[in-house]
Amino acid sequence: MNKDVELRKIALETLIQIEKNNAPSHLVIKDVLDKYDYFSKNEKALISTIVKGTIERKIELDYVCDLFSKTPHTKMKLPIRLIIEMGIYQILYMKSYDTLAVNSSVELARKKGFSTLAGFVNAVLRNISKNKDNIKYPEKGEENYLSVKYSMPLNLVKLLVSQYNEDTVEKMLKASLESDFVRIRISEKCSASEKEEIIEDFKKKGAEIMPVNGFDYLFNIKGMGNIGEFKSFMSGKIYIQDVGSYMLVKNVPFGDKILDTCSAPGGKSIFLSERYPNAKITACDISEDKISRIKENIERCKASNIDVKICDATVFNPEFEEAFDVVVADVPCSGLGVIGKKQDIKYRLTDESLESLYELQKNIIDNVSKYVKKGGYLCYSTCTVNKKENEEQIERFLSKNDFEYSVLSFVPENMKERINNGSLSLMQGIDDSDGFFISVLKKRV
Known part of the structure; x- marks a missing residue:
């Protein structure tokens, strides 16, 4: 088997595993890339790009498929549908030759035992390749315009459009598809020279590194490869952390005793430990697996309290x-602010699953608020832009409990207009951040 087909076969098998097992794509991709760690950087990047892109653009890819295939995608066998989705993604979004995308897809069909359908795969993909500049997409104003163009399930498009105007939603969805960088936090314990050494190390290894507007210790990074290979990561001097999570911790008031209730993988607790070395911090989560991840990161970052x-x-x-003087509740949520990093989240969010999330969040905030001392603080956050999980949860909670809004102590000048009724709501595509919500509440004495 030639290398081009071998790499695409691994990508196909990864997609099959994700779909059959309903498994989180980012974890499956990590396991696959670890398994093939001996591949070159470019080979691993090809596998990752095809898998992530095929998942991320699935609704658009299936729409295009149905325009050119007499058999709708819903009637295709799983391997054939995924082979065609992969082929369309390569034709529309990758710089490889269309001929390579078509021929490797045909060969994949044969390798997976579908020789009788190889001609069908060939015909569909060649037709798309020939007409790719004249594909008729839904026009702006049509109900499925945003859904197809940005591969967002229609129920979620309707939800967001009911809360924001359509142009704002389009900016958020567009940004989610263009999120091709990782954000890191450099420890504020690092000296100026140490910080510069870390930045130079990324550059030497071929990564692009740019400061996040308004922040001295947050950076956007592209092309860094495996972060575990960097000495600064292994020594705990850097941590993968987005703007929202960083700002949550910067807005957590000091307390002798701080509880981080939904802590995994531990980034918030570790940053809290750095900010408040004299505080006693308790990091909690629901499973042994999550606790293990927290402990690994605490050990790497040498957090002692x-x-x-x-x-x-x-x-x-x-x-x-x-x-506790302070309780932090970064609750489970729909993740609509981070769909650029976890491509499959959006396909799991049915109306029923969202209702279950709302109830789970309500139960968490109602319960952990009982752990706050009088005069103490409850810090609520999510990584979503869904107001039902954010502003509406807070308003419901305040109407039934003896808490009030507290002033947010750290908000960069360029984000102050995002404060509404004491809460901060960040939006991807509008702020230099993923979508994130923060509200700090004080328990009345």
């Missing part, structure tokens, strides 16, 4: 009742 415990944030723990 964090106690880690398994704890279900929806279940009352009498030992915690009014025991």
